[in-house]
Structure formats: C-alpha cells, structure tokens
Amino acid sequence: xxxxRRLAAxxxxxxxxxxxLMGGDEEGTLERLKALRRELVDPKLAEHHGRxxxxxxxxxxxEFASVVDAVRCAVAVQQAMPERNTEVGTDNxxxxxxxxxxGDVIVEGDDLYGDGVNIAxxxxxxxxxxxxxxxxxxxxxxxxRLPFVFEDLGEQQVKNIARPVRIYxxxxxxxxPDAIAPGSPLSRNAGxxxxxxxxxxxxxxxxLPLPDKPSIAVLPFANMSGDPGQEYFVDGMVEEIITALSRxxxxxxxxxxxxxxxxxxxxDVKQVGRELGVRxxxxxxxxxxxxxxRITAQLIDAxxxxxxxxDRFDGSLADVFELQDKVAVSVAxxxxxxxxxxxxxxxxxxxxxxxxxxxxxxxxxxxxxxxTQERIFAALGSLGQAIAIVPDYGPALSYAAICHLYIATNxxxxxxxxxxxxxxxxxxxxLVVAGNDPRVLANAxxxxxxxxxDIGTMIGLVDRALALNPSFAQGWNLSGAIRLxxxxxxxxxxxAETALRLSPLERIGLPVLTIGTAYFFQRRFDEAVPxxxxxxxxxxxxxxxxxxxxxxxxxxxxxxxxRAVVEKLRAITALVVPSDLxxxxxxxxxxxxxxxxxxIGEGP
Numbered sequence: 001x002x003x004x005r006r007l008a009a010x011x012x013x014x015x016x017x018x019x020x021l022m023g024g025d026e027e028g029t030l031e032r033l034k035a036l037r038r039e040l041v042d043p044k045l046a047e048h049h050g051r052x053x054x055x056x057x058x059x060x061x062x063e064f065a066s067v068v069d070a071v072r073c074a075v076a077v078q079q080a081m082p083e084r085n086t087e088v089g090t091d092n093x094x095x096x097x098x099x100x101x102x103g104d105v106i107v108e109g110d111d112l113y114g115d116g117v118n119i120a121x122x123x124x125x126x127x128x129x130x131x132x133x134x135x136x137x138x139x140x141x142x143x144x145r146l147p148f149v150f151e152d153l154g155e156q157q158v159k160n161i162a163r164p165v166r167i168y169x170x171x172x173x174x175x176x177p178d179a180i181a182p183g184s185p186l187s188r189n190a191g192x193x194x195x196x197x198x199x200x201x202x203x204x205x206x207x208l209p210l211p212d213k214p215s216i217a218v219l220p221f222a223n224m225s226g227d228p229g230q231e232y233f234v235d236g237m238v239e240e241i242i243t244a245l246s247r248x249x250x251x252x253x254x255x256x257x258x259x260x261x262x263x264x265x266x267x268d269v270k271q272v273g274r275e276l277g278v279r280x281x282x283x284x285x286x287x288x289x290x291x292x293x294r295i296t297a298q299l300i301d302a303x304x305x306x307x308x309x310x311d312r313f314d315g316s317l318a319d320v321f322e323l324q325d326k327v328a329v330s331v332a333x334x335x336x337x338x339x340x341x342x343x344x345x346x347x348x349x350x351x352x353x354x355x356x357x358x359x360x361x362x363x364x365x366x367x368x369x370x371x372t373q374e375r376i377f378a379a380l381g382s383l384g385q386a387i388a389i390v391p392d393y394g395p396a397l398s399y400a401a402i403c404h405l406y407i408a409t410n411x412x413x414x415x416x417x418x419x420x421x422x423x424x425x426x427x428x429x430x431l432v433v434a435g436n437d438p439r440v441l442a443n444a445x446x447x448x449x450x451x452x453x454d455i456g457t458m459i460g461l462v463d464r465a466l467a468l469n470p471s472f473a474q475g476w477n478l479s480g481a482i483r484l485x486x487x488x489x490x491x492x493x494x495x496a497e498t499a500l501r502l503s504p505l506e507r508i509g510l511p512v513l514t515i516g517t518a519y520f521f522q523r524r525f526d527e528a529v530p531x532x533x534x535x536x537x538x539x540x541x542x543x544x545x546x547x548x549x550x551x552x553x554x555x556x557x558x559x560x561x562x563r564a565v566v567e568k569l570r571a572i573t574a575l576v577v578p579s580d581l582x583x584x585x586x587x588x589x590x591x592x593x594x595x596x597x598x599x600i601g602e603g604p
Contacts, residue, residue: 004107009067010120011074013098014059016129025092032094040080048073053112063112067102067141074098074132075170081130099124102137119165122158130209136166152255154246157435208277215252215278218242220263225288234286237295240328247469248336254278273302291316295327299335309338332471333502360386361396372541373412376403392433398443401426405447410543411575423447438465438472446478450582455486473502480514487585489518509539517548521588525556543573551595562599576600
C-alpha cells in the first residue's frame, strides 16, 4: 500500500539549555515545563488549530494546516515568554527555540515523517533561545500576510539534508500577532518602516536574546567623502564584509536588510546590540581623496561598549571591486581571531559549574597555544568533556584529533599507536559532521594528512575549506602544512604567508615553521634558519621546529649549533628522530633524516 502524503506546516520546538536546567533543578524544571504547556503552549496551539504530533522530554512537533497560523502561534508563544520569566532567576529561565517548515510529509497513523519534518527540526536546532526561525518555503507564503520583519540568514547546510536551506529569523514589529486579521497585506517593508519610525521616535525595541553562538552586526559605513555618488561604493563595501563574515560558520551574522535600517542615523551601539540581538557590532567610514580611498573599521562589544579592534585600509579607486574584496577578506580575517579571543575571555569568566560544550571548546582553544605537553593534555581534557555533552560537536572532535596527533608524534604518549588511532577516528567523525564548517574540515584534514591518508584527497578537502571561507587564516595555515607534506614547497610558502597576512596578530609558530621547512627542502638553508628560530621563539615547547632547525644547522656544517638544538629538544621530548615522517617526497624525507642523524652524531 502506497504511503499517504500531504502538505503541512510543521513546527518544532524545544527548550534551550534543557540538560543544564535539569542538572540544576530536575524537579523544579519539570514542574515549570508542565505549567508552561498547560498555561501557555497548549492553549495557543489549540487557538491556532495546531495538532501535536509527538512530544519529547523538552520538545514538541506540531502540525498546522495553515502556515500563517503556525507562524502566528510561534510568535505569540515567544512574545508571552518574557513575562513568564520576570520573576525567575537567569539560570532557571525556560526559553524556547522554534523552527517552522512547510513541506510534503508522510502520514502513518497519527505520526508524520519525511524531509518536511526533518527540516523543521534542523531549523529549530539553529534558532536562538526565544527565537522563531522559518524556511524559505514558509517565508514565501507569509511574507506579505504578516506584519513581521524577516531577517534573511542565508543558505544553511543542515544535517542529512542534501541541499542547503535558506532560513529567515522572524521579528514582530507592530502589534500582537493575534490582533492581525488573516491575509492582512502588511509587507515586510511596512514592518521595517514601523521599526525605523519607532527608533526615530526614541521608543526603541525590546532586547532580543543573544544567539547561542557569537553574533555580529555590520552597520552601514559613513561616507566621509562629501560625494553622494560614492554611496554605492560604501554600501558595496559593507555588503562584501557581511558576505565574508557569513562564511565563518561559528558566527551569527545579521543580514544586510536589517542593519541598513540604521543608515543615516546617529548610532548608539548598545541600543543596536539590544535591538538586533547581537554581542558585537562593526562600524566604519570611507573617505575618498582624488583617486585614493581610506576605509576605517572598528569592532565593538555591544554589551559593554568596549572597543576590541580597529584598523584602516588604503587603496586606489582604479578597481573598486578589487579593493572591496581585499578589504572584506582582510576585515574578516582579522575579526575572526579577535572575536574568538573575546569569546574565550568571556567563557573563562564563567563559573565551572555552568559550562556548555561551546564553553569547554573555547577553554580548550585558549590553552592550546603555545603548544606544550601540559597544555595539549589540558586542552584534551576540556574537549573530552565537550564531546561527552555533544557527541557530534565537530569543532571539539577536530581539535581533540589534533591533540591526540601531537601527543603521538611528539613523544608524549605511552602507546603512540593508540593515540594515532584515536586521532584518525576523531578526525573522521569530525568530517562526517563538518558540513560546510571550514574550521572542522581544515583541522580534520590536517590530522589525516599528517598520519598518511591519501594526500590528493586531503588537498581537495582543505581547498574546499578555503573556498567556503577565503579569509580563514587558520585554513591557509593548515593548507600550507599539507602542501609541505605533499612536497609542494612553493605553494606551502605562499599559503603560510597568506595566513600571516590575513591574521598578523595570531600566533605565528606553525606558518613560519612551514615556511622555514619549505626553505630547508629547497636547500635555502640560510633563509630557513631565521624562520625556524622564530617558530621556536613563538612555540618553545613544540618539538617539530627544533628537529627542522637541527637538521638545517647540520647540513650547513654548524654541528655545534645543531647539537645545542638537539639538547634543547631532549628537554621537551625523548623522541628526537621520529620513525614516521609526513613528507611524501622521498628526497625531502632523506634530507630531513640525514640532517637529524648528523646533528645527534650518527653520521649521514
């Protein structure tokens, strides 16, 4: 018998931070959830003709015949939640995430199956606490029927769904949705106009909850040129920066249509942060003089008003589009580590009793550099806790793989083969869940490349990471190392230099190690030595640079210097000459090993 199908609007909802709430007060949380269902959620579902398909401990799956009713219901519930939380402490507040999709579903008894259901669940997982996220199919049906602002969050790759899904965030801007007649021709533009009028009248909007991940809004840049004809260039610059930042998968970026409602207005950064629900704001200006242009930008913490970073970019208007691209990539490349550093400081200030998988991941990254045996084991401990909370957390899996890799290859393991197997397993698990996250792709690929996987395949994967985010400094960094393994010395140098140019304030140990080792393989020994010394200065506890420098000194006849380097190497590891090297070119391996043997007095 053929399956029965029908078109349905599917609403998926769950409680943000449910495990944390249950861990803190299991009985109290259950009682509050029951009261929430009884007093708010179930009555609203009935009022808007929703049918509960199934429930989980903290979630609901609901079917609506009308997609307009589904969105109205979701917004009505979320609008009522702040009032319910007014007398509740921050750590005990129940906040819902809601995702809605319109699609074809398979009907089996009272249950529903299929991609129409799965996409709703995936969208809900991306939603902010207190937020309503919808798919493009929902947006197409309701955008001219409801008085809400729909923020375009772009296409998102969601788990187990072949094609990316365009997602919108719903923000109510006029009155309670139940007061709006069905089919009312209030467009998104009308909603934005009301938002602008209210802001200009000084009324402001209620503060939106912050997303689970770092969030940023890029405001329209000020045109300081005195030439209205340059507005196109200024606006284009901001669009390019928003596009570049949107490629950073761990970052929540507000769409242009929302930030440009602030164009031409005096800006209060803290108010912008509250109205758009973001922690960080990027603002800037453009000044033209003749054929030259200067672009300035500054990154601000919208919660505290603290300036985190500022820079300027100078160029020629001869090719404005090339200049826009250059600035956008540079800004994104510098902002990424600046934001991550800010997030790590924020996480470090949180009590250890209230750590999410994301906080544990940030703490691991914070201790990862400079690389030492103690730091790598400490990072691995935090990453293990993060993976225990979220087993398919790609960033934690990929960094844990690197930890096991370094433990095995730097002589810090009791059973190196065990750590190698764990590194490979974690890297492969990370690739399975990586999707379009360039950080996860690059980290996992680096591990597998160093441990001997097919180098052509690894190059293809790291190139994919760079295509997803061309301003990803760490991706260029790891790509340089992988090119070094492959024997592509010129490309290794080029990619490592790109990493340094994109993020000049990050740690430079690995990129200069890559450049120095590439010079070594090219027999440019005099150029290799200062790079390798710089790598040791930046990462004094990491053995790889000592090995390369000792080999380099030995080949140019500086045996006393080579032996002194080996003595320093022995202080951090007993593994002076590795049994396995990642270099695929036999001549590279031979040059490296013969230099190390000369350095320890074994002869060529």
